Amino acid sequence: MIRPLQIEIEKLIYGGDGLARMPADEQGRGKTVFAPFVLPGEQVEVSIIESRPGFARAQLEKVVTSSPDRVGPDCPYFGGCGGCHYQHMSYEVQLRQKAGILRETLRRTAKLELQQEIQLHPSPPWNYRNRTRMHVRHTPEFTLGFNRHNSHDVLAVEACPISSPLINQAIAAVWPLGRGGAVPEMLHGLQFFANHDGTQLLVEAYVWPGDNPAELQPLAAALRSALPAVVGVVVFPASSIEDESQERALRTFHHPEIASAIGSGSLTYHAAGHQYRVSGGSFFQTNRHLVDTLAQVATADRGGQLALDLYAGVGLFTLPLARTFDQVLAVESSQDSLADLRFNVSANVECIHATTERFLIERGPKLAPDLVLVDPPRAGLGGKTAVALGRMSVSHVTYVSCDPATLARDLRLLLESGFRVEQAHLVDMFPQTFHMETVLHLAR
Secondary structure, X not given: OOOOEEEEOOEEOOOOEEEEEOOOEXXXXXXXXXXXXXXOOOEEEEEEEEEOOOEEEEEEEEEEEOOOOEOOOOOOOEOOEOOOOXXXXXXXXHHHHHHHHHHHHHXXXXXOOOOOOEEEEOOOOOOOEOEEEEEEEOOOOOEEEEEEOOOOOEEEOOOOOOEOHHHHHHHHHXXXXXXXXXXXXXXXXXXXXXXXXXXXXXXXEEEOOOOOHHHHHHHHXXXXXXXXXXXXXXXXXXXXXXXXXXXXXXXXXXXXXXXXXXXXOEEEEEEOOEEEXXXXXXXXXXXXXXXXXXXXXXXXXXXXXXXXXXXXXXXXXXXXXXXXXXXXXXXXXXXXXXXXXXXXXOOXXXXXXXXXXXXXXXXXXXXXXXXXXXXXXXXXXXXXXXXXXXXXXXXXXXXXXXXXXXXXXXXXXXXXXXXXXXXXXXXXXXXXXXXXXXXXXXXX
């Protein structure tokens, strides 16, 4: 039997783990070890679960000496569920750690030493999610839940304290239907999307390709009977649903078959002083408390003749920009989001169906906008897009990012093209997790 290894945690890194070192050997400094649910300065016992030439991954067995920042989690599933990573520390510490991780990531990858303070925009730490995706399993018994930590096994979950009250009501409504045999075996995933004030709930149901969506009509009727806020169930034939942690997956997720709506296929979301139609399959921000803050931070004090809103989604940033710019070009590649974008925008907005890379390469050299706003998925801009953006005749760029690693990679290319960072904001859209939303205002 392998004995647990005692290590001291040096720091937290992006991804939720703590970093430590194995004892030094005859070759010098010991191998790096990554362990979850730890805090800097703690002495912990771990078991190695994966060993590679340059590093090892470990499972926490025991906290020998705990940090004064350690707190008890508010969720009974924490540690087993893969959705949250930071419930073992106070919210103030979470913010401090995230700011430090952001600063270090920019230093290491973008070679940027931020001269500005990172402006923090906190969120109420619980019940903030307006969108929650869950897996459905039918054997050996009905299960609704999330993937276990570092696993594809599903952990049964009957309440989620980071999800909105309306979503928790929906979770509570599904469980008795599943136990009573009212959930067809064709269903393998559910996503609940609540609007701004919890008066409307749109349910996305994922079935296997080739299944008949009409077979879900009895379930949809039962859900609407149990929870009148349900405005509709949108059925997507899909082989799988993305992992719960992939907040932005819907932006580039193309369903192999056309969705079917039972009831309404969309809901109405009020944000940033505007009204948005958001349909099943369209992307929208997930923190119901900070949507307005994010839009304000990204678009405030910006105005002029022409703005580009790239990766526009349903137009969260497009509509505020359209108030202060004569014209806005909004670029979106997803057909689902594009339809909502066209429905939502005003007359001075031109909606363009294209990838950002193609748009910038084909039309970028001909344009001289006053502002370019980019809000890419986790994969970031990528090299070709970042280079094309850097070659444009534009003096101000706002980069909204949900992944500091890809932000730093792209930022390095933008800095090389002459941009500098004017403001850095951390909008904490994802309390209790390692995820973070960053807004950087760049100028040259």
